[in-house]
Amino acid sequence: SSAARRQRISILGSTGSIGTSTLDVLSRHPERFEVFALTAHSRVDELAAQCLTWRPRLAVMPTAELAQQLRERLRAAGLHTEVLEGPSALEHVASHPEVDSVMAAIVGAAGLRPCLAAARAGKRLLLANKEALVVGGALFMQAVQQGGATLLPIDSEHSAIFQCLPEERSAWARRIDHIVLTASGGPFRSRDPGTLADVTPAQACAHPNWTMGRKISVDSATMMNKALEVIEARWLFDLTPQQVRVVIHPQSIIHSMVVCRDRSVLAQLGTPDMRVPIAYGLSWPERIESGAQTLDFCSLSSLTFEPADATRFPGLHLSWQALAAAEGSTTVLNAANEVAVASFLAERLRFDQIHALNAETLACLSIDAGEVTSVDGLLALDERARAHAREIVGRWQGRVAV
Ligand code: NAD
Ligand code: MG
Numbered sequence: 429s430s431a432a433r434r435q436r437i438s439i440l441g442s443t444g445s446i447g448t449s450t451l452d453v454l455s456r457h458p459e460r461f462e463v464f465a466l467t468a469h470s471r472v473d474e475l476a477a478q479c480l481t482w483r484p485r486l487a488v489m490p491t492a493e494l495a496q497q498l499r500e501r502l503r504a505a506g507l508h509t510e511v512l513e514g515p516s517a518l519e520h521v522a523s524h525p526e527v528d529s530v531m532a533a534i535v536g537a538a539g540l541r542p543c544l545a546a547a548r549a550g551k552r553l554l555l556a557n558k559e560a561l562v563v564g565g566a567l568f569m570q571a572v573q574q575g576g577a578t579l580l581p582i583d584s585e586h587s588a589i590f591q592c593l594p595e596e597r598s599a600w601a602r603r604i605d606h607i608v609l610t611a612s613g614g615p616f617r618s619r620d621p622g623t624l625a626d627v628t629p630a631q632a633c634a635h636p637n638w639t640m641g642r643k644i645s646v647d648s649a650t651m652m653n654k655a656l657e658v659i660e661a662r663w664l665f666d667l668t669p670q671q672v673r674v675v676i677h678p679q680s681i682i683h684s685m686v687v688c689r690d691r692s693v694l695a696q697l698g699t700p701d702m703r704v705p706i707a708y709g710l711s712w713p714e715r716i717e718s719g720a721q722t723l724d725f726c727s728l729s730s731l732t733f734e735p736a737d738a739t740r741f742p743g744l745h746l747s748w749q750a751l752a753a754a755e756g757s758t759t760v761l762n763a764a765n766e767v768a769v770a771s772f773l774a775e776r777l778r779f780d781q782i783h784a785l786n787a788e789t790l791a792c793l794s795i796d797a798g799e800v801t802s803v804d805g806l807l808a809l810d811e812r813a814r815a816h817a818r819e820i821v822g823r824w825q826g827r828v829a830v
Contacts, residue, residue: 435710438465438486438521439531440542443474445641446533446556446582449702451478453710456717461710465521469534470494476501479509486510486524488517518542523549529710531582532557535643536766537810540564544803547571547579554709556582558660562762563810565755567803569663579664580709585609585657586664587705588683588696593665595713600665607665608685608693609657610677611736611744612637614649617678621740627779629772637680637700646769650782654736655747656765659758662751669751674744676734681723699723743783746790756795759806763813764789771821781824789817 441447454461467488468475487509489495495513522530523545530546531554539557546553548571561568572579581587589607633645647653661672680700687693698704699721707718750757768785771777799805
């Protein structure tokens with residue numbers, strides 16, 4: 429019977445931080461899950477090693493050349509995994525009729541089309557790839573609804589909110605007054621913002637509580653991660669921007685909170701370990717062992733809170749600004765930020781210029797109403813915003829060099 433059949437999963441971005449944590453959780457429950465497809469963007473050896481362990485039906489690499497390299501490694505090992513290539517292959521493994529669940533763990537807007545494919549195919553969609561929702565917005569949520577997909581948040585804050593809400597979605601609006609997303613404040617929480625100009629990529633990527641991919645690590649240091657999460661929460665829980673609030677909580681023990689109509693506050697707590705939200709997404713509405721440590725209340729020194737100060741964290745407030753502006757503004761903000769982070773990591777933009785670039789791109793780019801009515805339109809807007817942001821980076825670099 430289908431109840432006894434193992435859940436078949438495609439993991440998009442299986443070589444990343446979320447991808448490998450997902451495989452770690454799956455390895456604890458071989459009787460419940462099987463891997464249908466694994467995908468990676470660059471690391472052939474790592475994907476080959478994962479294929480040897482998990483023996484998926486399909487694997488995906490972005491180019492013909494990388495796909496061929498993977499094919500040769502798998503053939504040498506006598507494995508029958510079929511290797512596909514390119515962006516359409518990601519959509520194929522996300523929507524394949526034999527797939528039950530899709531872990532969306534690609535970083536950036538590149539994950540939008542495969543997410544939509546999974547949504548339209550009615551999959552159980554485990555969403556780590558917050559940028560896809562920030563770019564897709566209403567169209568993403570429509571695809572989920574029309575496809576009959578089950579959207580399960582993996583971002584720890586959104587999983588926390590989800591865990592504090594009843595299973596019945598139609599009860600959410602009546603129950604919630606507002607939500608409070610917690611933010612660690614990142615590695616520079618207590619630094620004078622005036623001293624951040626010469627922060628290096630290595631410093632920005634050293635997060636106090638979490639080990640993550642480089643893009644989200646930089647986003648955490650600028651608080652753009654929280655900005656993206658505000659927008660993500662607005663869509664996931666169908667809230668007004670004013671219903672999404674943020675508080676600094678440096679210990680990352682409370683992962684977020686729901687403030688109910690009666691002012692009762694529900695919080696979800698735990699050690700900072702992404703395997704908890706991943707396990708919940710995999711097993712919902714049940715719970716399974718995640719591998720995470722038990723929270724030891726007696727060794728917690730304290731839980732503290734601070735306001736998310738607008739001068740210290742200017743990037744955060746771009747979220748509410750973009751949500752209040754023309755539709756498509758969150759797409760522009762995300763595109764600018766992806767260019768900003770890549771430029772910063774390539775040492776072509778200073779740390780403090782990340783916010784400047786995001787704010788300037790958001791302010792300068794005008795959005796055509798026709799661009800936000802289709803996914804193709806949104807992705808064209810995304811491309812236009814990137815080009816604009818890159819041009820600004822070039823201009824600023826010229827200025828720095830003089
Ligand atoms: P990562 O950089 O460690 O991994 C990204 C994965 O996506 C890799 O497997 C990579 O090969 C693949 N990838 C990268 N660019 C791609 C492209 N253009 N096309 C196809 N595949 C591509 O990132 P991560 O930290 O695992 O984060 C993944 C997503 O999850 C991000 O959206 C991030 O914001 C979100 N997230 C991560 C964490 C965390 O703890 N790492 C927590 C919450 C949310
Ligand atoms: Mg998060």
